[in-house]
Amino acid sequence: MKASRIASAMLGYNRPRLVASIVGVGVAFFLVQAQFGLLVGWIHTCTALVRHADVDLWVMARQTPAFDYGTAIPRQRIYQARSVPGVAWTEGMFVAWNVWQRGDGRHVNVQLVGLDRSGVGGPWEMAAGVVNAVHRPQTVIVDHLYRKALGVVGIGEDFELVGQRARVGGLSRGVRTLSACPFVFTSLAQAIRYDRRYRDDQITYVIVRCKPGADVGAVQREMSGRIPGAEVLTTAEFVGRSARYWMLETGIGITVIVTAVLGLAVGTVILSQTLFAITQDNLAHYSMLLAVGFSGRTLVMMILGQALVLGVSGMLLGIALLLPAAWLSAQTPIPLETTPGIFMTLCGVSLLTCLAASIFSVRRLGMVDPVSVFHG
Amino acid sequence: MNAVIVAQGLTKEYPSGEGCDRVLREVGLTVRRGETCLLLGPSGSGKTTLLSILGCLLSPTAGTLAIAGDTVPFGDRAALAELRRTRIGFVFQNSRLLPFASAYDNVALAAANAGVPSAELDARIHGLLTAVKMDRHRDKRPAELSGGMRQRIALARALVHQPVLVLADEPTAALDRHTGRTVVDLLLEHSRSQAAGLIVVTHDEHLSDGFDRVIRLNEGALTEDER
Numbered sequence: 001m002k003a004s005r006i007a008s009a010m011l012g013y014n015r016p017r018l019v020a021s022i023v024g025v026g027v028a029f030f031l032v033q034a035q036f037g038l039l040v041g042w043i044h045t046c047t048a049l050v051r052h053a054d055v056d057l058w059v060m061a062r063q064t065p066a067f068d069y070g071t072a073i074p075r076q077r078i079y080q081a082r083s084v085p086g087v088a089w090t091e092g093m094f095v096a097w098n099v100w101q102r103g104d105g106r107h108v109n110v111q112l113v114g115l116d117r118s119g120v121g122g123p124w125e126m127a128a129g130v131v132n133a134v135h136r137p138q139t140v141i142v143d144h145l146y147r148k149a150l151g152v153v154g155i156g157e158d159f160e161l162v163g164q165r166a167r168v169g170g171l172s173r174g175v176r177t178l179s180a181c182p183f184v185f186t187s188l189a190q191a192i193r194y195d196r197r198y199r200d201d202q203i204t205y206v207i208v209r210c211k212p213g214a215d216v217g218a219v220q221r222e223m224s225g226r227i228p229g230a231e232v233l234t235t236a237e238f239v240g241r242s243a244r245y246w247m248l249e250t251g252i253g254i255t256v257i258v259t260a261v262l263g264l265a266v267g268t269v270i271l272s273q274t275l276f277a278i279t280q281d282n283l284a285h286y287s288m289l290l291a292v293g294f295s296g297r298t299l300v301m302m303i304l305g306q307a308l309v310l311g312v313s314g315m316l317l318g319i320a321l322l323l324p325a326a327w328l329s330a331q332t333p334i335p336l337e338t339t340p341g342i343f344m345t346l347c348g349v350s351l352l353t354c355l356a357a358s359i360f361s362v363r364r365l366g367m368v369d370p371v372s373v374f375h376g
Numbered sequence: 377m378n379a380v381i382v383a384q385g386l387t388k389e390y391p392s393g394e395g396c397d398r399v400l401r402e403v404g405l406t407v408r409r410g411e412t413c414l415l416l417g418p419s420g421s422g423k424t425t426l427l428s429i430l431g432c433l434l435s436p437t438a439g440t441l442a443i444a445g446d447t448v449p450f451g452d453r454a455a456l457a458e459l460r461r462t463r464i465g466f467v468f469q470n471s472r473l474l475p476f477a478s479a480y481d482n483v484a485l486a487a488a489n490a491g492v493p494s495a496e497l498d499a500r501i502h503g504l505l506t507a508v509k510m511d512r513h514r515d516k517r518p519a520e521l522s523g524g525m526r527q528r529i530a531l532a533r534a535l536v537h538q539p540v541l542v543l544a545d546e547p548t549a550a551l552d553r554h555t556g557r558t559v560v561d562l563l564l565e566h567s568r569s570q571a572a573g574l575i576v577v578t579h580d581e582h583l584s585d586g587f588d589r590v591i592r593l594n595e596g597a598l599t600e601d602e603r
Contacts, residue, residue, distance in 0.1 A: 224444070
């Protein structure tokens with residue numbers, strides 16, 4: 001019988017305790033992954049329109065903190081940007097907070113997005129209708145996830161947007177909002193007609209695509225020099241800025257990270273206590289093993305092995321909980337998402353935490369006196 | 377060299393207040409291969425301390441010990457563990473079997489730990505369990521066995537790696553007289569058949585039949601050594 005078998009038999013001897021520990025570690029691991037899943041999901045959500053626009057550069061008012069908080073810039077920026085060498089294409093885009101009135105009279109804050117001729121920056125997937133529907137008079141597209149919030153049953157219904165008629169011409173799929181204010185898409189011209197705070201010659205963003213092979217960095221620098229009072233960011237920079245704003249400046253991300261760390265701590269405590277209890281229960285056996293010539297190192301490896309078995313079993317349970325949770329959340333405004341890198345990093349951190357949790361047991365083992373085998 | 381134990385001037389002191397308690401006083405002892413010794417003495421006479429030193433579990437304050445001709449390096453923990461693993465077999469008062477392992481596995485762990493080749497392992501364990509009349513119960517866990525049965529498994533565990541020295545601490549303390557006698561007879565028989573030196577520590581004067589020597593310890597000193 002090898003040390004590894006002794007360790008696993010020791011672990012499995014008290015089945016109820018083993019199961020309770022695995023469930024505890026599993027739930028803690030699920031909590032950690034779910035919290036980071038929320039974080040990733042929220043970052044994806046708050047940057048989705050920027051990422052899906054598939055453009056190279058964004059021109060905006062200085063100090064725009066995030067995509068959702070753009071302010072008015074002159075429409076002529078579209079043409080100024082187009083004149084920069086290396087630019088293939090530019091369009092305008094409108095983004096501003098407005099008020100939607102449901103059929104039952106309730107008001108809902110929405111983010112109105114005005115799309116230029118090509119519809120770039122709009123929905124990337126449609127549940128019903130087509131993106132170009134926004135160019136019909138007083139027509140909007142809303143996301144099917146927010147139909148209930150907006151009181152929408154289907155295409156063709158009429159509502160009020162800032163006191164004017166808005167007919168639902170299509171339903172997008174997967175355009176979530178972090179601000180709890182659903183996106184409502186319409187044409188750029190119609191958006192400015194809805195939002196009376198904007199003048200006809202104002203927009204929120206200029207979106208830019210560079211010519212194939214053009215140096216985007218060089219175009220960005222040139223454009224920044226030619227358009228005073230505006231800021232020019234690459235898509236990656238704008239994604240980063242929007243994510244930083246929502247995750248750090250609003251405190252959402254910090255809260256999620258703190259909760260994830262707490263989950264990790266809870267898992268560590270559960271595992272540590274379980275291991276310690278198992279070690280404590282088996283001190284007499286450890287002293288016997290030391291007496292018959294097992295090395296202290298072998299016994300430490302047994303405890304570390306037990307920690308890993310508990311940790312990996314808990315992680316497998318956590319993953320089994322995570323998969324359906326992620327699948328279910330994909331149908332809701334708050335998705336649980338992850339990336340292979342984040343998932344593997346959290347698995348690695350969790351395993352290291354499991355090993356760290358064994359420190360009290362290892363210390364207790366160090367106090368075992370093999371002479372105690374002769375004390376009845 | 378025919379001696380499995382050569383102990384000279386073994387002394388053990390523990391600090392106590394400003395002085396020290398001397399629990400073992402310059403004990404000298406030689407045990408030959410196959411020789412069986414009963415170590416008697418009242419509580420507090422130093423039996424357990426002597427057994428712990430002979431079992432390489434405790435360092436003496438003074439004196440030297442050689443096992444099978446090799447001086448025991450008390451400062452080297454790894455070497456001590458190696459000696460215990462390969463040259464010494466232990467039988468404890470309460471058998472100290474692992475409750476979550478079968479009788480077979482309890483014996484196998486000592487054999488595997490001592491480096492018994494896996495090809496020999498099964499035959500050797502089978503032989504020993506048969507010899508102590510426990511082969512029928514090889515798959516049972518300790519909780520399913522009586523106290524006497526557990527001690528027979530512990531005996532097989534102590535002998536499976538063919539040690540040169542077997543140390544038994546009150547092996548009959550938890551058994552009735554008849555069962556205790558059976559266990560001691562098995563210890564004597566198998567230690568002799570393996571030519572291992574045997575030291576059995578007990579309070580029970582009645583167990584002395586069959587032993588080659590009876591050694592008495594009192595207040596840390598050897599007071600009698602009958603052959």
